[in-house]
Amino acid sequence: MIVTLTANPSLDRLVPLAGPLERGAVLRSAAAVDQPGGKGVNVARVVAAGGRTAVAVLPGHPDDPLLLALRELHLVHRAVPIAAHSRVNLTLAEPDGTTTKVNAPGAPLDAGARAGLAEALRREAAGARWVALSGSLPPGVDDDWYGRLVAQLRSTGARVAVDTSGAALLATAGPDAPSSSTALPDLLKPNAEELAELTGLAAPGRGGAAGAELEADPVAAAEAASTLVERGVETVLVTLGGAGALLVTADGAWHAVHEPVTPVSTVGAGDSTLAGYLLAELDGAAEAERLAVAVAHGTAAVQLPGSTLPGPEHVQRDRVTTRRL
């Protein structure tokens, strides 16, 4: 079983533009489509679609349309009541497959909500193989909250994956994060830009150019990721956009790439990659195969519109090649 936490869930609104995105213009779109989202919700949806039990833990107002959508999808979830509705995150989709995302700050979490989420996580984690702490932290939450949750979850025996960004990521596994291994996740899933910021190749918030260089040079990216392994993170799964993904552990580094595809929307690709990795790990696959299944899931997501997530019918494992670096 896999448990996910989405501290900052969102209703993802896909706005399919009739033409290219033009600043300052009046644009026409087809009807917008809403999907329940947030990174942990997405991971749970892909894991459940893959035939494994997934439980999504999240904050939610009892009348939140997001919770209604989760019920309609039959996604097992535990919602900790809060006073505000979830944010709406916009995806502006251009006909050529370019997506522009506008993510809102989200509903604040007060001390009671944070304690409720931590308690729900501990309860669910007791029977789980993995807990994934996914996405940004909403207003009112300290940057080091994920690290503290990782430490609290140790006693449950579940392994913990973290996929976040910005200050929360640096506080979890950056050079100044607590070096105590109990607070470090078992699995970290940065993209190339986040990896550059985590490893000092770029200043916080300025990882774009260095990230692009790492995407083009998987060996350099693997070297950067290995510094995180030296810091005490057991497994680093780095997504490299169209260049596939890397898996780095103390035992070595692997790079996997999918045959080229035509991207429709990259939203949810990272979450699908993580879900694919976890599904393969639950199946007992070795490193290279876990990475291949991860990349196959991420690439499947890229070929689906908006926040639509892949099921096994979309995943083409045989189009992925893996090499040991």
Ligand SMILES: O=P(O)(O)OC[C@@]1(O)O[C@H](CO)[C@@H](O)[C@@H]1O
């Ligand atoms: O603002 P965050 O939490 O970093 O990201 C939120 C988000 O962009 O992540 C998912 C895709 O990965 C979407 O469902 C959602 O809108």
